[in-house]
Amino acid sequence: MQPNQIDVDRIQKAAHLMARLWSDEPSKHDQHACTTWRAADPANEKAWQCLIQAQGHFGNVPKDTVKIIARSRNISRRHMLSLLGLSTAGVFFTGSYIENRTMSSGQDYKNLATATGEIKSLQLSNTTRVVLNTRTTLSMPTASQFKLDDGEVFLDVSTTTPYQIETQEGVISFQQGQLAIRRTDDITRISLFSGRNIQLHGRQMQVPLSIKPGESMAFNAINSSTMSPANPNSIGWVTGKLMAQRMPLTDFIHELSRYRKGVLRVSPELSQLAVTGVFSLSNTDQILHQLEATLPIHVYQLTPYWVSVTQA
Template sequence: MRQAPSPEAREVARAAARWLAMMESGGDDFDCAALQRWRDSSAHHEAAWQKAQRLRQRFAGVPTSLGMATLDRPALPRRAVLKRALGVAALVPTAWWLGRELPLEVWRADLHTATGEQRRWSLADGSALQLNTDSALDLDLKARRLVLVQGEMALNVQGPAPLAIQAPFGLISVSRSEVCVRLNERSCRVSVLSGSVQLQPLRGPMLTLKEGEQVNLLASGAGPVGAFDVAQLGWRDGVLVAQNQPLGDFLRELGRYRPGLLRWDPALESLRVTGSFRLENTDRILALLSASLPLHVQTRTRYWVTLTLRKNTV
């Protein structure tokens, strides 16, 4: 049986698929340089890009004459079917490969959110559940277990009967507590808003995490326990909060809520941003950044945005 890829592998696959789509649509010199930096930054990145290239070559030989001959026929249903097939063929190199890299559990999960979406549910026992952007969750309420497949969730359990959250890096038991869990490339971040939770990492002893505490669960076990900034959890109210944050870090977080590509000049990385931004309109967030910082927003399409350093004008 094919082993499901790790969260890190899924993120690399996503990134490679986005780069492939961008270059297929006509990347410029700036894009090529950015892609090269991404490839050079990790052997995993380079391997994923080479795999994407091989896949593109595999589908490059789809004969256009097949489509033209069939479209010439008068039967409307056959035309419609073929048009849809050709549309799928144009997307195959990216979509098919990305589909293979992402585990089926993501597509089959009981609950989903799209990019930029947050949703709330009330469970049968009165617990409150919320999913952040681009997240997937499986429910097994008979076993009182939730399986976080992808993304980020918040869970508020009011009753004494515990609910377990199964994540790739450990198990979290929640009762009379409120907790947030976020899957990252190499870790699972657990933050306790109220009460306390029991954690069983993949390796190492069980530990208790109390209100106001946060820990990263890793493949090697639990990291150090520390305090967390409640502003990290502003997404529950549809807000992205920054307090003198490096712009690069802010943009990487903002990119989770935007479909398509968001790129920026490395010269913008160290600029600082402070404020609370409503996630319901990320285009407006970019406009606000442009009004308060020396940057220019270049929009090729709604799904392809580049930020550049604005030159000083006298």
């Protein structure tokens, strides 16, 4: 729907219906009212689709803008266009996607980032490769330093090359091998798959810790978890795969949600179900279809950016 076709009243009605369906427990009456309204007039369906398309512009919190539209009174056409991310050129939005990209060593690595669903591979030299997972922010203050603000990276260094990797929780000294670092929720997890021992120094730790190949550990600024075996499945994303071996469905859906824009919810009681398999991250919708076909679950897709997984 182009800007000159925007019907403010219909968009507001669509937003109102969508907001009701986004409640924790939408009623059958709400679902029926939405279906009936969309079918009543082709213009209603166009307004609904316009709202869905614009959600790509909202990023990971599409419902916030929908609520603003639904609750606003006497909203102007210009304000509506702004909220929907529209201009005279039309709709600006991108869907969920996976992008593998190799960059040459001559480019600027000082500030690197990946969008939702994007995986980026960077060849820093003939002996050093770094791969950024979805929603990752990484920088290189110097040629031998990394700073990971958020997200996940994989380092593959084939010859002895001293590197320091800094997160909010501490500093990791690494020379050679294959290392994965993930930072989420104020916790950093490191997994060393091969190479030389690495040193970890939490910001408020009294003494550094040593991690051997095949080991994994999570830590914050003060404490660290017990050592556990490094799980090769956890780096399947480096090759564009989500790998699971008897992973609770709730954990699997949480991992999958990192690669999708919008909201992907799962009922807590489904934690009793387990997922095993190798899934291509190039199509997260297909993964949901596979799960629905093999497990006693129902995948309810209100819009491409709002999906709920419940018990069948």
